[in-house]
Amino acid sequence: MSTILQVAEERRGDVPVLFLKGRMDATTSPDAEAHINRLIDKGDRQLVVDLSGLEYISSAGLRVLLSGLKRLKASGGAMKLTALAPEIQKVFDIAGFNRLFLIYRSLDEALGTDTAR
Amino acid sequence: MTGEVTRRLTVPATLGHLEDLTSMVTGLLREQGFPEKTIFEMDLAVDEACTNVIRYAYAPGEGEVTVECTVTPTAATVCIIDCGHPFDPLAVEPPDLSGGVEDRPIGGLGVHLIRSLMDTVTYEYTGGKNILCMTRSRTEGLPESESDHL
Numbered sequence: 001m002s003t004i005l006q007v008a009e010e011r012r013g014d015v016p017v018l019f020l021k022g023r024m025d026a027t028t029s030p031d032a033e034a035h036i037n038r039l040i041d042k043g044d045r046q047l048v049v050d051l052s053g054l055e056y057i058s059s060a061g062l063r064v065l066l067s068g069l070k071r072l073k074a075s076g077g078a079m080k081l082t083a084l085a086p087e088i089q090k091v092f093d094i095a096g097f098n099r100l101f102l103i104y105r106s107l108d109e110a111l112g113t114d115t116a117r
Numbered sequence: 118m119t120g121e122v123t124r125r126l127t128v129p130a131t132l133g134h135l136e137d138l139t140s141m142v143t144g145l146l147r148e149q150g151f152p153e154k155t156i157f158e159m160d161l162a163v164d165e166a167c168t169n170v171i172r173y174a175y176a177p178g179e180g181e182v183t184v185e186c187t188v189t190p191t192a193a194t195v196c197i198i199d200c201g202h203p204f205d206p207l208a209v210e211p212p213d214l215s216g217g218v219e220d221r222p223i224g225g226l227g228v229h230l231i232r233s234l235m236d237t238v239t240y241e242y243t244g245g246k247n248i249l250c251m252t253r254s255r256t257e258g259l260p261e262s263e264s265d266h267l
Contacts, residue, residue, distance in 0.1 A: 002135050023144055026168045027132050056157070058164045059226040073218050087157045094233045095226050096214030 004028060006053070007035050012111050015046050021053030024061030032061070036068040045077030048110050052083035062095050069101065078102060080110045122149065123187045130171045130182040130199065138167050138184045142195055148187045151161060151255055158234040162251050165198045165227035166206070172203025174247065192236075195252040203242045206231070206249060 005028035008023040017040050022033055037045060047068070069079045082104045084092065092098050104110035126141045128134035143165050146156045163184065170182045183198040211232075212225045232238055235251040242248070 003140070022179075025135065025164055026171075027135055056160065058161055058168070059224070059230055060168065062226055063223050066218075066221060069218055070221075070223075087154065091161065091230065094230055096221075100218050100221065 005031055006016060007031050009035060009039075012048070015048055015111065017042050017048045017050055017111075019050045020055060023056040024054060025056065025058045026060035026065070026084075029058075029060045029064045033064040033067070036064065037071075040068065040071050040073065040075075040077075042109065044083070045072060045075060046080075047077070048080045050082050050107050050108065051085075051088060052107070054085065054088055057088055057091055062091070062097060064098070066100070080104060082107045082110045118176075120186055121189050123185065125185040127181050127183040128182050130175055130209055130240055132168075134182075135164065135167055135171065139164050140200075141184060142186045142193075145186050145188060148267070149193075151188075151193065155193075155253060155255060159195065159251075161254055162231045162234050162253070163195050163197070165231050166195075166249055166251065169206065169227055170197060170199045170201065173204065174199045176202075188239075192252055192257075194250055194252040194253045196248055199247050200245055200248075204247060205240050205242070207238060207240045235265065236237060 004022050005024055008019040008021070010017050010019070018035055021026070024032060036047065049065070065079070067085060072079050080102045083106055122185070124141060125144050126138060128137055129166065139160050143156050143160050144158060167182060167184065174182070180199060180201055185196045185198065194197060208230045209228050212229050231251060231257045235253050237252045239250045240248065
């Protein structure tokens with residue numbers, strides 16, 4: 001089982017996609033936070049985060065996603081999350097995050113959807 | 118499996134040791150044949166409890182944290198013990214999950230996750246130690262609609 005977090009970044013058209021793979025806890029989440037903040041600092045307002053490789057998330061990881069979402073929303077942007085494993089989805093449900101984030105089943109679905117709202 | 122197995126680990130309360138603590142628990146549960154779903158939830162509860170100790174128990178000083186995991190044929194109990202400032206996490210108000218993105222505070226979810234995922238959680242401060250114990254049954258009970266047919 002992975003005990004690190006791998007963060008990869010890729011552009012699909014104008015939209016940056018961040019792939020988070022492994023474990024998002026208090027030790028590893030700062031890496032993801034730095035990536036998200038860098039994209040927002042550079043001016044990106046639409047961000048897709050692919051969680052298909054995410055095996056684990058704690059409240060430290062949730063915090064990083066929420067603070068990124070807050071920054072994006074404050075400037076009229078949006079963050080989309082894709083492909084949550086059932087265990088990750090359960091953590092989102094308990095935290096009430098399913099009501100805060102746009103969550104898609106797959107990356108294609110997230111990229112093919114209008115972000116105007 | 119018969120009887121009880123207990124494993125204990127004491128390390129400096131730093132983030133660098135967080136994984137040692139969670140791996141000790143998940144390793145034991147895996148050896149004892151717990152379902153992966155239960156292991157995930159126990160992992161998360163131990164992570165949240167230990168992260169709180171690491172961040173706040175001794176601030177601004179240093180100290181140690183002990184994790185003790187006891188497995189029985191039906192359940193696992195993990196106790197997190199520190200000698201830091203007395204702090205009862207169960208006295209923390211549950212977070213308000215109803216607000217929108219702007220209203221949601223950053224943080225405050227760790228204890229909520231622990232309470233939601235564990236069957237029982239107890240706290241006591243005794244002998245200068247914070248002792249938080251969390252118990253989770255090996256498997257979840259079946260939904261009532263299914264158990265009716267058994």
